Amino acid sequence: MLHRTEAIILKTMPFSEADLIVSALTLEYGLVKTFAKSSRKTKSRFGSSLEPLTYVRTSFWGKEDAALPRLTQADIIRPFQKIRDRMACFFRVMEIVELTLGFLIEREVQRDVFHLLLSILMKIEDEGPANDRDVLNTLLYKIRFLDAVGYGPRLEGCARCGGSGYNFYIAQGSILCGACAKGMDSPVRLSPGMIKSYGTLRSWEVSKSARIRLSRTLLAELSDMLDAHIRYTIAKPLKTKAFQPS
Amino acid sequence: MTLGIIENLINELMRLPGIGRKTAQRLTFFILTMPDEEARSVARAIDEVKEKARFCSQCFNITDAEVCDICRDERRDRKRICVVEEPSNILVIERAKFYRGLYHVLLGAISPIDGITPEKLKIDELVQRVQANGVEEVILATNPNTKGEVTAQYIRERLNAFPVQVTRIAYGLPMGSDIEFADEVTLGKALEGRRRM
Numbered sequence: 001m002l003h004r005t006e007a008i009i010l011k012t013m014p015f016s017e018a019d020l021i022v023s024a025l026t027l028e029y030g031l032v033k034t035f036a037k038s039s040r041k042t043k044s045r046f047g048s049s050l051e052p053l054t055y056v057r058t059s060f061w062g063k064e065d066a067a068l069p070r071l072t073q074a075d076i077i078r079p080f081q082k083i084r085d086r087m088a089c090f091f092r093v094m095e096i097v098e099l100t101l102g103f104l105i106e107r108e109v110q111r112d113v114f115h116l117l118l119s120i121l122m123k124i125e126d127e128g129p130a131n132d133r134d135v136l137n138t139l140l141y142k143i144r145f146l147d148a149v150g151y152g153p154r155l156e157g158c159a160r161c162g163g164s165g166y167n168f169y170i171a172q173g174s175i176l177c178g179a180c181a182k183g184m185d186s187p188v189r190l191s192p193g194m195i196k197s198y199g200t201l202r203s204w205e206v207s208k209s210a211r212i213r214l215s216r217t218l219l220a221e222l223s224d225m226l227d228a229h230i231r232y233t234i235a236k237p238l239k240t241k242a243f244q245p246s
Numbered sequence: 247m248t249l250g251i252i253e254n255l256i257n258e259l260m261r262l263p264g265i266g267r268k269t270a271q272r273l274t275f276f277i278l279t280m281p282d283e284e285a286r287s288v289a290r291a292i293d294e295v296k297e298k299a300r301f302c303s304q305c306f307n308i309t310d311a312e313v314c315d316i317c318r319d320e321r322r323d324r325k326r327i328c329v330v331e332e333p334s335n336i337l338v339i340e341r342a343k344f345y346r347g348l349y350h351v352l353l354g355a356i357s358p359i360d361g362i363t364p365e366k367l368k369i370d371e372l373v374q375r376v377q378a379n380g381v382e383e384v385i386l387a388t389n390p391n392t393k394g395e396v397t398a399q400y401i402r403e404r405l406n407a408f409p410v411q412v413t414r415i416a417y418g419l420p421m422g423s424d425i426e427f428a429d430e431v432t433l434g435k436a437l438e439g440r441r442r443m
Contacts, residue, residue, distance in 0.1 A: 011359050017264050042420045047429035051392045052359075079431045084392050087399045094358040101359075126247035 002061050003069070005029060006077065008117055009054045010097050014040065022050055022071055023101060024058065026115050031104040034060045034071040049074040053083055053093065053121060060154050078106045082125045089134050091243040093124065096141045098240045099230065103149045116141065119206045127210065135219050140209055142226050143201050152202075153229045155195050166190050166227060188228065194221045249378055252278075304375070306351040306368050308333045316349060323347040325382040329372060329401065331355050331389055339387065347385075350375065355393040356400055372401065376410050383411045390417055 005028035013021045018040040026032050039046045050071075055078040062069025063102050084090050100117065102108060120141040127133045146152040151173075158165045159174030165189035169176050175195075181187065197218050204212065214222075231237050252274055259270040277285050301307070302314035309315070316322065316336070326347030330336060336349050352367045372434035376384060386401060388394035402412050418427055428436070 043423055045427070045429075048391075048431040049429055051431070076309060076429055076431070081431055081434070084395065087396055087403075090392075091358055098359055164394050240358040242361065243358045 001063060002059055002072070003029065004057070004059050006114075007056055007058045007074075008057065008114070008121070009050055009052055009059060009074075010101055011052060012036075012050055018044075022048060024056075024102065025104070025110070025114055025117060026058070028109065030108045030110045031101070031106050032060070033106065034058075034062075035068045036071040036074075039071075041230060044121060046071075046074055048079065049076050051079070051084065052097065053080040054078075054146050055080065055118060055121070078122075080121050080125055083121065088131055089124065089129070091240065092134050092138045094119070094154070095238055095240040095244070096120070096138050096145070099145060102234050102238070103145070103151065108243060109141065110148070111147060116144050116148065123206070123209070132216065132219065132237065135223065136212065136214060137209075139219065139222055139226065140201050140206065142230070143198065144206070146226075146230075149201060151233050153225070155190070155198050162182070166192065166195070172227050173233070188225060190225065191218075191221060193218055194225070197222060284434060301351075301353075305349045306333070306353055306371070307336055321346075324379070326376065326385065327372070327381055327383070328385040328387050330387050331394065331397070335387065345385075347383075352388070352397065355388055355397045357393050358396075367397070369401060369404065372407075373404055376405060376408055381410055383413060386412065386414045390415075 005026040007024040007026040009022060009024050010031075011023040013023075015021045015035070018038050020036045020039045022034050022036050022039075024032055024034070036046060036050060038044055038196065039050055048054070054074075054076055056076055058071060058075075059073040060069040061072045079245070094115070100113065100244045104113070120137055124134060124137050127137070137218055153168070154174035155168065157163060157175060158177035158180050159172065160180040161177060162176040163179070165175045165177040165181075166189055167175060167178075167181060168190050169181060169184055169187050171185065175190070176184070176187070197214055200212060201222075227238075227241070247407050249408050254333065255274045255277070256267070256270045259265055259273050260267060265273070277288075298310040299308050300310070302309045302317055303312055303316045305314060307314045307316060311318075323346050326345075328339065328345060328347055329350045329352060330339070331352055331354060335373050336351065339345055339349075350372045352369065352372070354362055354367050356362055356364055356367065372384075375381065384401070384405060386398040388397045398414055400413075416439050417432070418439060419425060419432065419436055423432070
C-alpha cells in the first residue's frame with residue numbers, strides 16, 4: 001500500500017552500502033522509520049531531501065504493519081538550510097529533535113507535535129541569527145512538546161493541594177508546598193519570574209511568541225529546570241547536550 | 247558433519263555487508279571448487295589484514311607500517327592536507343588522480359544526535375599537524391551532507407587562529423546528470439559556488 005504524507009526528516013542512519021534508514025515525523029502517521037534505497041549515491045533521486053530538518057512531501061510503500069516501509073519519493077517543501085548552515089543554531093535544534101525522537105512512539109499520530117515542530121523551525125529560520133532567540137524558541141518547543149506528550153512539569157502551584165509554593169521537586173515533576181513535601185528530597189527553588197515566564201511560554205500562541213522577551217538569567221533558569229526534568233523523565237541526559245556551551 | 251562446516255562458512259560470509267544467504271551460498275560453493283592454494287591465499291589475506299592493519303600515526307589512513315605510503319612519499323606536496331571522514335575516501339580521491347598533497351582522516355563526522363563530539367574525532371591531531379608542519383592549505387573534503395558540513399564548519403573555526411588557507415570542496419551537480427532533476431538545495435549551492443569562465 002502506498003502512503004503519502006508531509007514529513008519532517010529527523011534523523012538518518014547509514015544502512016548497507018548506499019542506503020539510509022530515515023526517521024521522520026509525518027503528519028498522517030506520526031513517527032515513521034523508512035528505508036531509502038541507494039539514497040547515498042551521488043546521483044540519487046532523493047538528492048538533499050533526506051537531510052535532517054527538511055520538510056518534505058513523501059511517499060512510502062509497505063503494508064500497514066510493515067516495520068520498515070520503503071521510501072519511494074521525497075520532494076522538498078522547505079529545506080531549512082539556513083538552520084543547518086549555522087552550527088550553534090543547528091546544535092540547539094538537534095536537541096529538540098533528540099527530545100522528539102526520545103518521547104514519541106512509532107506510528108502514533110501526533111498532528112499537534114508535527115505542526116509545533118514545523119512552526120518552531122520556521123520561526124528559528126525566519127528570525128535569523130540571534131542566539132537568545134534560538135534559546136527561547138527551542139525552550140518554547142520543549143515546553144509545548146512536553147505538554148503535548150503528557151510529560152510537562154506542573155508549576156502552577158502545589159500539585160497536591162493547589163496551595164502556593166516555589167519549590168520544584170524533580171522526582172514529582174511538580175511544585176509542592178511545604179506541608180505536602182514533608183520528608184522529600186531537597187527541591188529546586190524557582191523564582192516567581194521564571195514561573196510566570198513558563199506560564200507565558202505555555203499559553204501564548206506560537207505565532208505571537210516573537211513578542212516575548214526574557215532576560216538571559218530567566219532563560220538560563222528555565223533551561224536548567226527543564227533539562228533536569230527531562231533528564232529525570234528519560235533517565236539519561238540528552239546526547240546533544242554535550243554540544244551546548246555550559 | 248560436512249554440512250555443518252558448509253553452513254558455518256555460509257553464516258560467516260553472511261556477516262559481510264551486502265551479502266545475504268543466497269550470495270553466501272554461492273560464494274561457499276565457489277570456494278569449494280577453488281584450487282586449494284587460491285582458497286588458502288584468500289584466508290591468509292584476511293588473516294594478515296586483521297593482524298597487521300593499523301592507523302598511520304600521522305594521517306590515520308590504514309596502513310601496515312608506522313607511517314602510510316602517502317605520508318612517506320617525498321614527491322607529494324606537503325603544504326596541502328586534504329581532510330576526509332574515512333580511509334576509504336582516500337582511495338576515491340586518489341583514483342581521480344587530481345590531488346598530490348597529503349591527507350588527514352577524521353575517522354567519522356560530528357553528529358550531535360549520535361553523541362559524536364569533536365573530541366571523539368582526530369581533529370586535535372589535525373590542528374597539531376597544521377601548527378607544527380607549516381601547512382599552507384587545508385582542503386575540507388568531508389561528505390556534502392549535514393554531518394560533513396557541520397564538521398567542516400567546526401574545523402574551519404578551529405583553524406581560524408592559524409595562518410592557513412581553509413578551503414571546502416565545491417558543491418554542485420554531478421557530471422552526466424540533468425539539471426531538471428536537481429533539488430533546490432543542490433542547485434542553490436551550485437549557483438552560490440559558480441565561477442567565472
